[in-house]
Amino acid sequence: MSKTPHESDVAFIQALAELLNKNDLAELSVKREFGEHDSLNVKVSKYAAPAAPAYHAAPVAVAAPAAAAPAAAAPAASAAPAAGGDPASHPGAVTSPMVGTAYLSPEPGADPFVAIGAQVKEGQTVLIIEAMKTMNHIPAPRAGTVKRILVEDGTPVEFGAPLLIIE
Incomplete structure (x- = not known):
C-alpha cells in the first residue's frame, strides 16, 4: 500500500x-x-467466506492436546459433552472481537500465553489477534481456569468465533 x-x-x-x-x-x-x-x-x-473454515478447524485443535496427553484424555472428553454442541454458547466462552489471525504466543517460538488447565486473572492476555498488521491483545474477561483452547496458532478467526473456554 x-x-x-x-x-x-x-x-x-x-x-x-x-x-x-x-x-x-x-x-x-x-x-x-x-x-x-x-x-x-x-x-x-x-x-467473507474465506474466514469460515477457521471455525471448522477448531475441533482439530481440541483433539490434538487430548491425543498428546493420554492421562488428560478422559477429562477433556467429559468436558466436551458438558459444554454442549456449540462452544460459542458456553457461558465461559471467550469470543473473537474482530476478524483476524489468532496467535497463542507473543512471538514465534515463545511460550503460549495460556495452556489448558492454566489459571488466568481478569484482564490477563490470553492470545493475540492480528488485524491489518496490528497486534490486538485479547484479555481474559473473567478470572478462572482455561478448560479448552478452540483455535490453533496462526489460524484465521472471524468476529464472534469462540477462541477458548474459561471456567
Whole structure:
C-alpha cells in the first residue's frame, strides 16, 4: 500500500465496489503503481467466506492436546459433552472481537500465553489477534481456569468465533 494517502484512492475503491456490484462479481483485486516505491493494492470482496473454515478447524485443535496427553484424555472428553454442541454458547466462552489471525504466543517460538488447565486473572492476555498488521491483545474477561483452547496458532478467526473456554 502507498506510504502517502492519495485522495483519488477513495474514489478508485468506490468505483471498484460499484463495478463489483454492477457486474455481479464476488471479488476484484487490483494493484496500482504510483512510482518505484509507491503503490496501492486493493481487494474488494462481497463475501467473507474465506474466514469460515477457521471455525471448522477448531475441533482439530481440541483433539490434538487430548491425543498428546493420554492421562488428560478422559477429562477433556467429559468436558466436551458438558459444554454442549456449540462452544460459542458456553457461558465461559471467550469470543473473537474482530476478524483476524489468532496467535497463542507473543512471538514465534515463545511460550503460549495460556495452556489448558492454566489459571488466568481478569484482564490477563490470553492470545493475540492480528488485524491489518496490528497486534490486538485479547484479555481474559473473567478470572478462572482455561478448560479448552478452540483455535490453533496462526489460524484465521472471524468476529464472534469462540477462541477458548474459561471456567
